[in-house]
Structures are given as C-alpha cells and as structure tokens.
Amino acid sequence: xxxxxxxxxxxxxxxxxxxxxxxxxxxxxxxxxxxxxxxxxxxxxxxxxxxxxxxxxxxxxxxxxxxxxxxxxxxxxxxxxxxxxxxxxxxxxxxxxxxxxxxxxxxxxxxxxxxxxxxxxxxxxxxxxxxxxxxxxxxxxxxxxxxxxxxxxxxxxxxxxxxxxxxxxxxxxxxxxxxxxx
Numbered sequence: 075x076x077x078x079x080x081x082x083x084x085x086x087x088x089x090x091x092x093x094x095x096x097x098x099x100x101x102x103x104x105x106x107x108x109x110x111x112x113x114x115x116x117x118x119x120x121x122x123x124x125x126x127x128x129x130x131x132x133x134x135x136x137x138x139x140x141x142x143x144x145x146x147x148x149x150x151x152x153x154x155x156x157x158x159x160x161x162x163x164x165x166x167x168x169x170x171x172x173x174x175x176x177x178x179x180x181x182x183x184x185x186x187x188x189x190x191x192x193x194x195x196x197x198x199x200x201x202x203x204x205x206x207x208x209x210x211x212x213x214x215x216x217x218x219x220x221x222x223x224x225x226x227x228x229x230x231x232x233x234x235x236x237x238x239x240x241x242x243x244x245x246x247x248x249x250x251x252x253x254x255x256x
Contacts, residue, residue, distance in 0.1 A: 092136035096129050103150055110151060114158045124161070128154045198248035206241030213238050 107128065111121040131153050132139060132146075139146060199207060212223035213234070220238075224231040 091140070092133050095136040095140050096133045099132050099146065099150070100129060103147055106147070107150055107154060111154050111158065114155065120161075124154055124157050127157050194249070194252050194254070198245055198252060201248040202241055202244050206237050206244055209234050209237035210241045210245070 104125065108121055108125050111124045111128075112118055115121050115124065128150055132150065139149065199210075202210070208227055209223065212218050212226055213220065218226065220231045220234045223234045227234065
C-alpha cells in the first residue's frame with residue numbers, strides 16, 4: 075500500500091514522497107529504535123508513543139533528511155532521546171495524577187473544618203480589647219513567659235496575668251456567642 079495524495083491542481087492522486095521516506099525509515103531503523111527507547115523508558119507502550127513521535131518528526135523533515143548524506147540513525151536516536159527527556163521533565167514539573175480511588179483518602183473535609191474553625195477563632199479574637207489581645211499573643215502565640223511579656227508590653231507582670239485571665243474568659247464568651255460549646 076502506497077501513500078497517495080491529490081495533485082496540487084486537484085487532479086489524480088500522486089505518490090507522497092515523505093510517507094514513502096518514513097516507511098523506509100521505519101523498515102530499516104524501527105526495531106532498533108524501539109529497543110533503544112524501550113530501554114530508556116522501561117515501558118513498551120510509552121516507547122511505541124515515542125517511536126511514533128520520532129517518525130512524525132522525520133516525516134516533517136523528510137525533504138531535508140532524504141537528501142542529507144549523513145547517516146540517519148544518529149539523528150533518529152537523538153530525536154527519540156530528546157522526546158523521552160522532555161516527557162520526563164514535563165511529568166516532574168506537574169503534580170502526579172491520581173485516580174478517583176485515591177480521593178476517598180483525602181482529608182478535604184477536615185481541612186475545610188479546620189479553616190472554618192480558624193476563621194471563627196480569628197473573628198472571636200478580634201472582638202477582644204487591644205490589651206487582652208496583646209497579652210494573649212505574647213504569652214500563648216509567641217510563647218513568652220509572664221515576665222518576658224511584661225517587659226515587651228511595658229506593664230507589670232501582675233497586669234499581664236490579669237489580662238491573660240480576663241482575655242481568655244472574653245475569648246471563651248466570644249466563641250460561645252458564635253456557637254462553640256466549651
């Protein structure tokens with residue numbers, strides 16, 4: 075079976091030289107090229123895809139390759155190697171794809187709940203006075219001792235203790251008002 079195409083004037087079919095060239099390339103180099111690509115990919119199906127893409131590129135450059143005096147095999151192996159490398163890099167640049175069977179193990183519900191809880195805590199925290207927020211940030215969020223917080227806030231240690239105590243009570247009330255049970 076020969077590749078044929080319509081003539082430029084729409085006349086009778088003529089032989090497609092590029093298709094004939096690629097057919098000859100495949101006949102002469104196809105098995106060696108497929109073995110080479112299979113060793114690189116470790117996957118026969120991927121190797122066949124790369125071989126097909128290599129032959130498409132040879133078809134695109136058939137006019138130049140057919141008249142070139144240099145051996146064709148190094149060009150084919152180089153093109154195939156570059157295709158494999160490019161596909162490998164593209165896979166590494168994308169997140170791994172997973173099927174639907176893996177979705178049941180995702181904790182999206184927990185993450186959403188955690189995000190909503192954090193938002194509610196932030197809103198309740200904003201309802202506190204500036205002094206209570208500052209004392210809670212120093213002691214709970216920054217992990218400073220009462221003495222360190224007192225120095226940073228420029229107030230006596232007893233005042234820090236008092237503000238932390240009343241700040242926590244106010245925070246608890248603000249959370250209860252937002253539907254949190256303690």
